[in-house]
Amino acid sequence: MGNHSDDARKTSSVVVTSHEEGKETFPNPGLPPHAPRLTDVDPHKAKSAERQVSLLFVISILGAILFWVAYFGIKIGGEYYDVMNPEPTNALRLQNLLLGLGIAFSMFGIGIGVVHWARTLMPDHEMVEYRHAVSAEADRAEAQEIVETIIAESGIKRRPLLRNTLIGSVILAPLTFVTFLRDLGPADPSVLKHTMWDKGVRLVRDPSGTPIKASDVTLGSAYHVLPENLSSLSHDQGYLNEKAKAVVLLMRLDPSDLKVSAGREDWNVDGIIAYSKVCTHVGCPIALYEQRTHHLLCPCHQSTFDAADECKVVFGPAGHALPQLPIAVDSEGYLVAQSDFHEPVGPAYWERGKHVKEMAGETK
Template structure:
């Protein structure tokens, strides 16, 4: 029987790769070359470089002037009278000063990087690991090179004006802190007295509706103000009085409460009332977790245990929340037995 020839075998034997295909398979991949460096005007013309340097430090000093203006505007346009015109002028002129100060810093920094700092391209090979002495020395040299290329250590006017602008930009913010608290006021005396007094009914915030003890269900929480404060309306001093007198009211099972010393009769049938003003920096403590009986301050996460006299269980608060002694009147409404027996709010005054 004759052997039949495979028609594909001849093709396989005669096949040879094309030259183009061989090049594509065997040639290594080449790293693209760095494009040729394009010199800037400031690289070619020393006068242009001087103008760029003058522009940068002029902008930095303009930032300093704007920061000083913001401080001056705080004093030139006071808002003690509380009128809309004075508030508008105060916000407008202080805002213009702060905005111009920060804008000048930003523009100057960008112009510095684009026109003055070295912009030559280079390739930095990767290193597998680091930790050798030579590597550490190379890092030090990198900082030196960065200093040389940026001109930070060499261009005194640019460096000094930048430092002055950054330092001055902080001053308006520090100046504005002056208005956060009254001047020439004893904080202990100011925070030791609120609108709560014996017989004052606890009212819902903000409507001012008195609260019946029967309305406070197990696990509930009420935001509370003195009824007298609600009657005051939004007259002068309303916000200041409310900031000190706000209270959070909760109800637990009476057996879950662990009253502190001399506070055995400060609650009514498991109902307790604590100041809402955090003893850390004064944020409103308004988040109540009824399963753990914890109150949470949302600003810095201080936590207080309602069942144990609002003792601090977590966070930076320095002392428990002040407790408001409460009872009920003849009509069943919750009333205060007295004012708080300790200052409310932040405990910074204790450092004295």
């Protein structure tokens, strides 16, 4: 039986060994036949497609213009908008809507325009490029030839309307994002060194403006608070900017859970602590408080701070602890600030140590 199986294996036509000669070869099927598009055979269709692409590029340009009109033209609490609507919140909503629409149209127009251009006007025939030996001079000449071929086949030279609208959209669309760089922070970071907090300023609830007594803050509770003197500012005087810098989270922990460093022993009132609500990563508002772990969480990039350990960073991209507001109790039992923050609030994207030293010197 064993010999018979071996003989059958040797004579079977199904078994093909690697050293067999005369292997079967398959002919090259070549490229499939090219089916011309309507724009390839009908000049009117090609002209219509060119107008459509140019219109999409114009939409991109108009979107960028809409963005800048909203960004620079709508002033929150300023003379340009208050005539129509005195509510700054409505102005912010309108501005955000127009900014979003401007960027959307700008990106949509240029993106769809390029795709439509490629599908209707650029050559779509398939081609084969064979590999060859590498030569610096030959490769340079070939690269130049490829670029010239692409320019010629794209039709950008003989279609000035398409070319000019493309140039306009390519220049303007990215500038909408560059404009946002102005809002990454103030040109002069020193404006973040000082807020509306000062000695004796009462802590009030946001948004009611009600002063807070120490007896009102129960164990485990958390409040969003503002300085009482903030209400003296109008929107024209920078109310929103000052509010963004001064907003604070007030919590009450068991005093035995607090880790207090030297020099901060009297910054809390029987476990009541106050920290800046502005994340030290990119300035998002911190709004989530986990009572069991005493953790504060920034919803933007998940930076986590330990409120029991002077709001030091325990997770996430933030590089510094949240600045603490020293607080005390006045003669009527209301919580008040002992001073301003002892360090700048907000993102630490400048030389923080220098400003801390300057503020320490000013405090003295």
